[in-house]
Amino acid sequence: MAASGNTSDVFAPWNDASATPLIRFEGVTKRYGDFTAIDNLTLDIYEREFYALLGPSGCGKTTLLRLLAGFEEATEGRILIGGKDISKVPPNQRPVNMMFQSYALFPHMSVAKNIGFGLKQEGRSKDEIAQRVAEMLTLVQLQEFAKRKPHQLSGGQRQRVALARSLAKNPKLLLLDEPLGALDKKLRERTQFELMNLQEKLGVTFMIVTHDQEEAMTVASRIAIMDKGIVAQVDTPAMIYEAPKNRYVSDFIGDVNFIEGTVTAQQDHEITLQSAAGQDFILHSDKPLAISSTAWLAIRPEKIAVSKEPPEDRRNKLQGIVDDIAYSGSISTYHVRLSNGDLIKAQMTNQRRLSNRAITWEDNVWLSWTDTAAIALTE
Amino acid sequence: MTINWRRFLLIGIPMIWLLVFFLMPFFIVLKISLSDMATAMPPYTPNYTPEAGIQGMVNLWQAFDLENFIWLLEDNIYWLSYLSSLQIALVSTLFTLLLGYPIAYALARSPEKWRGLLVLMIILPFWTSFLIRVYSWIGILKTEGFLNHFLLWLGVIDTPLAMINTNFAVYIGIVYSYLPFMVLPLYAALEKMDDSLIEAALDLGTTRLGAFWQVTFPLSLPGIVAGCFLVFIPAMGEFVIPDLLGGSETLMIGKTLWGEFFSNRDWPVASAVAIVLLMLLVIPILLFQRQQEKAQEAAS
Incomplete structure (x- = not known):
């Protein structure tokens, strides 16, 4: 599946004409009154991709993420996940999970309850939930913090709880809204590599919103550079840097x-x-x-x-x-x-x-x- | 030195205030409750005059007894009043919560530019005298009142309902009067809640109702507790509303107390009623304070 047409070992399904995208935006427009946040956008995102949306604030990248999560409804166009139109599917029935910029951890629940929240909604048994929560805690190396409340954790630990919670249901697509924005520089750089390793290990498609170009260059398999509701260029980090399509892209990156x-x-x-x-x-x-x-x-x-x-x-x-x-x-x-x-x-x-x-x-x-x-x- | 003075003033002023306007009156009432009724001015005995000196104080102390408190136990009118007050206060608090929660929720979710105005509308009734507002309910609820006229006009009823001078009217009066005290703390708790928490709950697969019960409701509990106490405590000792809107069968401790004081001129028994009421209220107040402390600890 992952092998593409011309080169056998490089992961590049976007070059393979026969590959079907996991996510497809078809002429999606989102307007708030007079303001157009997303303008007639068409995008393909493939399975196992680490897709970065990069752009200045107000370029529509967060709106795009919220359209996928189901918190916003497109004014025009369709969004397909696995070939199925999800425009009318409510957020709680989408095979998509989101990690929020503020982490949005439930302050009245322990770390374990937070991570198990999504599984509980699926009606899984207590043992099953406990097992999966333990698995997720191991994954983010927070085993001894299961009983703590979010306010008893450091910023970096909270970030990992939020990540574990959004991955617990094993979504097809994980949306990350500025996931590392609240961390200091050193921790952010380390976490970038952790995120990449995790993504590779789990094989989940990641879509990350960031305004930090270095972060996008480091983690992403492809970057979409956005500008005022349109996508200026979608390409691999190297191509974005070495072969920008226009002055906006070349000026934005580096x-x-x-x-x-x-x-x-x-x-x-x-x-x-x-x-x-x-x-x-x-x-x-x-x-x-x-x-x-x-x-x-x-x-x-x-x-x-x-x-x-x-x-x-x-x-x-x-x-x-x-x-x-x-x-x-x-x-x-x-x-x-x-x-x-x-x-x-x-x-x-x-x-x-x-x-x-x-x-x-x-x-x-x-x-x-x-x-x-x-x-x-x-x- | 200056810092110490400021500190002293800062703590001292509220302390003196409480001493003069709460603790001293409390001890006066306590003293009267331990005294006996007398046909005199003041209408109780014994009295203490400074000329009597230390011997006078001893005499005073020896004359004190718990007769009035025993009387409260013997005549079941008092117990029934307390229980009836408790019931009316609890039921009104529950209805105030049921009515106030959706209002506070809607306020907290309303567009930001409207919120100031909407909150103002909640507290606007305070600009009109409490007494006048309760009186106006008589006009609404009485047999030839607005509500009966309206219901007759609608054809829902064909004979006027007897609403005034019933416990029903007392519930209406309390719920109406204390609603802002419920709405404001609930609004404060709901307003500071991060919307992304609800989005996160939805994202993790729960329904809107599930998100409410699992996230919004538990996080608004401090507001619920604060609102309930702010309604329950004054409702328990309420006098004006049962007196104006209630009937002869409406039994509330505030009314009983008034009767002892003004009709029977039995200050000692009235004082004993007040002391017991205060004790009954101190328990929920202490519970409330402990809850607040806990909430503060959790927040820090």
Whole structure:
């Protein structure tokens, strides 16, 4: 099932035309009065995926999750789970469970009662519930906390109780609404890996809402970048980063520099772009671009080299003055001002100690990158 | 030093207040309850005058007896009054809860911009005198009153119902008058509840009703307890409502007490009735306080 069409061992059911998605959004629109939260959205999510919805606040990602959980009803369109339209199915009858941003643990119930709540509703026997609760407690390593009340736990422990509770019924799909938002950075990073391992072990499809791009990049098999109710791009983390479809996506994920220009030549995947200042840049494009159309060169800071001498072996180069240096330990980001006033960000790893750094403020430097480092964007 | 003074004032003022307006009157009433009735002014004996000195105090102490309390046990009118009051207060509290819970629930779930106005409407009746509001129920419930006219007009009944001067009218009066005291603590408990708890319960497979009984209701228990005590305690000693709306068969301790005091001019027995009533109320008040402490502990 998991094996896809072209490559046998890579998990990529979205490339397999014969694979049927677990979740399908068909032209889903959600309006609140005049405000359109979700605009004619079509999406496929496959079994065993770790699917991340990423976007700024108010982009509709939480609405999407609540549509799946059944707390909101779509204004238009259909939502299918396993091929079945669930638009009219109430939340308590959906094969979907949700982990809430606030955790929503029942404060009057013990940890064990919280985890067993969903099983109790199914009318399972006491022994069965106790056994499953013990299993879940082991899974999240909270065996000795079964009798505690939520207010007697730390933030990280509460997060794990919420996770255990939402997984206890073994849902087809687990929705996670900013699950790590309330944890501190170190704990968050550790929990990201725990989540990934858990997801792999259980084989449950996870759908996570986050506004933290690093988190999405780390955990997800695919990321949907959302913007004002529409999906700007759905792709693997690497493709989102290396081959963004437009300036919004490339700007949202990581840092990027743009140079506007006109396409003057194209040969296979190699494009020549002339900037307003009249300088030619060589860049890579997967799709053909019309000659004399407007396009943007997009280049990530870490792909730009900074040097004091003009690089001989590179065709893409710019001269400027170091305006600022942001030192962040392992790397330094150089803000270089060009003669036309534009700022370009370039990143270099700090291979030497800070005191031995060759480049400093107000230095005249050269920025350069290879022919394939930059990509062309048309929108 | 200044901090100590402020601390003293902070604790001292309510302490002095309680001493002057609660503890001292209580001891005066207690003293009268241990005295005997007299046709004099004041209408009880013995009396203590400062000139009598220490010997006077000893005499006073020796004259005290529990005669009035024994009398309360012997004449069953008092016991029946207490029991009847207890019954009326309990039943009214129950009905106030049954009526108040949906109101508080609706308030807590109403759109936020409406809530302030709706809560204001709950407490608005307080702007009108309590006495006037109870009087107006006479106009509604009496034989030629609004309610009978309305029911006759509807054709539900063909002879007017005797509602005024019955226990039914007393229940109506108490439930009506004390409803805000039930609604407000319930509203406070329900309003601070996180909506996502209900969503989580639904998400885990329970019905709306199941979510209510398993999540909303247990979490609103502190509000229920607070509301019930706020209604039960004053309802137990209520005098105005049974006097105006109740009939001759309506037996309530507040009415009995009034009768002893003003009709019989038996201050000592009236005081004994009041002391026993206070003792009967102190038990639920202490229960209430313990419950509040528990709730506070759980919250922290």
